Amino acid sequence: MRLLTAAITTMALTLGAQAAVAAPVEIKFSHVVAENTPKGQMATKFKELVDERLAGKVEVKVFPNSQLFGDNKVLEAMLLGDVQMAAPSLSKFQKYTKKLQIFDLPFLFKDMAAVEKFQNGPEGRELLNSLQKKGLVGLGYLHNGMKQLSASDPLKVPADAEGKKFRIMTSDVLQAQFEAVDAVPLKKPFSEVFTLLQTKAIDGQENTWSNIFSKKFFEVQPYITESNHGVLDYLVVTSAEFWMGLDDDLKVEIQKALDEAIKHGNAIAAEKASSDKQKIIDSKRSEVLTLTDAERAQWVEAMKPVWKQFEDQVGADLIKAAEASNN
Numbered sequence: 001m002r003l004l005t006a007a008i009t010t011m012a013l014t015l016g017a018q019a020a021v022a023a024p025v026e027i028k029f030s031h032v033v034a035e036n037t038p039k040g041q042m043a044t045k046f047k048e049l050v051d052e053r054l055a056g057k058v059e060v061k062v063f064p065n066s067q068l069f070g071d072n073k074v075l076e077a078m079l080l081g082d083v084q085m086a087a088p089s090l091s092k093f094q095k096y097t098k099k100l101q102i103f104d105l106p107f108l109f110k111d112m113a114a115v116e117k118f119q120n121g122p123e124g125r126e127l128l129n130s131l132q133k134k135g136l137v138g139l140g141y142l143h144n145g146m147k148q149l150s151a152s153d154p155l156k157v158p159a160d161a162e163g164k165k166f167r168i169m170t171s172d173v174l175q176a177q178f179e180a181v182d183a184v185p186l187k188k189p190f191s192e193v194f195t196l197l198q199t200k201a202i203d204g205q206e207n208t209w210s211n212i213f214s215k216k217f218f219e220v221q222p223y224i225t226e227s228n229h230g231v232l233d234y235l236v237v238t239s240a241e242f243w244m245g246l247d248d249d250l251k252v253e254i255q256k257a258l259d260e261a262i263k264h265g266n267a268i269a270a271e272k273a274s275s276d277k278q279k280i281i282d283s284k285r286s287e288v289l290t291l292t293d294a295e296r297a298q299w300v301e302a303m304k305p306v307w308k309q310f311e312d313q314v315g316a317d318l319i320k321a322a323e324a325s326n327n
């Protein structure tokens with residue numbers, strides 16, 4: 001009997017010791033774009049750095065191309081603990097905060113340098129905390145780039161967009177932006193855009209060069225207007241519950257790896273904004289249209305009133321700070 005007790009005790013101790021060697025923390029990173037994009041490359045880099053530095057402690061699994069969750073589901077899934085990290089575009093957070101709508105205001109940032117300046121300034125840093133009350137933690141911004149307009153017909157002046165159906169992300173600002181030129185905006189997930197364009201269920205969409213290239217939108221959109229009318233950037237997020245449950249030193253290491261991966265992704269974003277545009281031009285599948293100053297001024301005049309429409313929700317001071325980053 002004593003022997004049996006001893007054996008059971010030994011077994012229990014061994015099992016206990018095995019359990020004490022805790023399984024690695026799993027980070028499922030879900031995103032909607034292709035792997036050869038700034039976000040795809042950032043996520044891959046993050047995984048590599050974590051594998052290198054935190055082997056056995058943290059394991060990152062990346063799910064690209066809406067494989068795990070599409071745009072509209074990923075944040076809900078995160079709050080349920082089914083996914084630990086994602087980097088939705090800043091346009092996809094309006095259910096959680098109205099403040100991030102600032103990034104959708106048309107013609108607010110003149111280029112990516114201005115976006116970077118604003119994000120790194122006090123107001124931009126503060127916005128990272130704007131999701132806290134909803135149980136989400138902003139871990140950092142990631143660039144993609146300036147958006148262009150693609151369509152089945154040439155778009156040179158706002159009147160050309162009249163009555164045309166455009167896919168937009170789930171953003172009321174983007175809806176107002178297209179309504180301002182009498183177009184018909186439709187909120188649709190990223191994963192559906194190619195088919196919607198191919199079947200001509202919609203006439204056009206707005207996106208960055210890398211998304212237009214990597215998802216082959218240029219093959220089904222004969223015209224792309226280089227409008228640079230808005231920005232498409234991301235917020236890397238996690239859930240407060242997951243983040244707060246991590247040991248402090250692990251948090252520091254994960255954040256460090258993420259910051260480095262973001263730097264890497266940002267460099268790729270800058271590079272792809274010109275190389276993917278060039279690949280599209282070289283493909284001859286789509287004609288890239290440039291605007292004269294007078295044509296561009298017409299788009300600005302038509303779309304800029306959207307700022308006023310959202311001033312109460314976003315905050316006049318925040319808009320001023322963003323404008324100031326252009327100088």
Ligand code: LMR
Pocket residue numbers: 032033039071088089144169189190207211
């Ligand atoms: C889109 O829906 O067009 C983009 O937000 C996709 C992405 O994540 O870049």
